[in-house]
């Protein structure tokens with residue numbers, strides 16, 4: 276039984292192909308303006324990776340901001356349910372999932388059966404999400420991939436209070452003018468996101484173990500800020516999938532569940 | 538595939554409610570043409586008292602007026618910008634801002650009855666929320682100075698009511714009547730007062746009795762429809778037309794729907810309640826819920842802004858019984874009116890969120906709910922007071938809760954797409970699937 280999970284996110288479209296519970300392959304493409312075309316491309320790439328024909332796929336479940344555009348999917352689920360299913364498969368002991376994607380931050384609390392008992396999603400601005408780090412990387416003229424490493428070299432905590440990505444950019448510019456080292460500014464950016472996400476997590480209620488997923492979880496500087504903020508270690512998935520693939524993995528598992536009778 | 542589970546039909550008395558509401562705004566606009574008096578005040582003001590000035594006295598209550606403006610997005614934005622230009626802050630009560638904006642623009646939300654905002658002859662208000670008395674103080678200033686009287690009702694929760702607390706309010710009511718006589722140069726008629734008090738008893742009792750019928754599965758009424766019905770009580774709870782409509786038309790009709798198993802949402806499979814005023818410009822949220830077969834059976838807000846409730850012998854929450862007392866004079870009428878209003882559920886949580894949580898949990902249990910949607914309403918500090926604590930208490934009682942942020946009267950603070958996405962996640966967490974697209 277082969278199923279596909281697609282997560283059509285604000286920045287990337289991720290696909291996971293699953294056969295009898297085992298991940299066969301994953302694929303990711305940039306989400307373009309034509310969302311369905313992006314989903315098609317990601318699915319075709321993944322199928323090509325493993326030499327499977329499309330008609331061998333028994334069920335496709337889509338999730339993510341653009342899920343409704345994937346008209347060839349059999350079903351859609353929200354990122355909340357997809358994350359819950361995906362993380363429970365990887366870390367059954369997790370009770371709180373923190374998902375920081377390109378434009379949204381989410382906190383999901385689970386019970387011992389992996390059922391969602393509460394959740395929170397950032398309101399209004401992307402100041403608590405990946406788009407924020409990207410905008411700041413641009414303002415600092417630093418490669419996004421280097422942000423994590425550089426922030427770990429910071430020696431000083433610099434406060435940053437802006438409530439929105441646009442205003443934060445001007446705050447970064449004024450820190451640059453004050454000759455604040457880039458390492459400290461980058462740490463301030465990560466701390467600011469971590470502050471927002473942690474306060475949302477506290478509102479939802481944090482229960483251990485806590486997992487961090489979404490693309491921003493690949494940023495070691497951000498993981499460090501989150502760990503300092505929360506005061507304990509976070510579980511970051513590596514195997515069988517990396518953090519940004521958890522919702523697509525969850526969607527593929529839900530597709531499999533559906534075939535198994537729900 | 539048909540998803541219809543229950544028969545459904547339109548409310549027969551719907552049109553009547555619409556007409557009564559329109560007449561109300563027309564009568565206020567045309568009061569002076571008929572030689573009458575018009576006054577303005579809050580939906581919770583003791584409107585039975587000015588009723589003693591005569592049968593040609595019409596009022597305009599501020600909250601439903603503010604909601605009417607909110608429903609009209611263009612007018613609401615105009616009102617808000619006008620009041621912000623005057624220097625008033627954006628985080629004040631949004632009904633109040635809509636109302637003040639209407640005065641500044643001199644635009645009535647019912648232009649078919651009057652292009653201009655009809656100026657009241659006096660303001661008659663009471664005070665429990667921080668915004669209440671200030672609302673009419675500023676409105677009076679904006680109108681160029683209108684006599685204003687406000688009764689302080691903040692004497693503590695009903696369960697702690699004492700004779701001296703009651704006397705404090707009744708004393709202000711007596712003073713208020715003298716003030717009304719002086720302000721309007723009219724003699725006061727105690728018979729009309731007594732009649733109005735008795736009407737108010739019926740209004741509050743029967744509205745609660747109607748809401749109680751929503752304990753039934755399937756619910757005969759959905760909250761979106763209830764908004765158009767409860768509003769009559771907020772317009773003029775002491776009027777004979779409101780009391781008669783609830784007692785003689787709506788209540789029998791809803792009872793009959795229960796008897797015949799008529800549902801408000803024909804595919805009902807999930808029951809929720811909300812809290813505080815909805816974002817009026819976005820009532821489509823309720824239609825969206827229906828795609829999941831989800832009915833909002835009401836809220837503490839819709840049930841008891843006007844409806845009064847009490848513990849029944851079997852331990853359930855039911856409509857407060859109409860007092861079996863004979864009212865023979867002004868003091869008795871005022872005393873009964875004050876005591877009656879002080880038991881209003883929506884007044885209790887101004888004293889402690891615990892009191893509100895208890896009532897909400899009670900509704901969640903007795904109305905057999907699957908979950909709760911809480912509107913963290915930035916437009917009303919009065920009713921949002923303690924709502925985050927209510928959320929925790931309701932969750933602790935075992936009911937899933939979905940909060941969403943917004944503003945009842947200022948659409949700039951509400952995000953429809955994100956709210957719907959949040960509803961999707963909440964419905965999924967309750968195990969619901971969309972029944973229709």
Ligand code: SF4
Nearest residue numbers: 630666668917918919
């Ligand atoms: S209770 Fe809410 S709507 Fe009423 S005056 Fe206070 S803030 Fe405004």
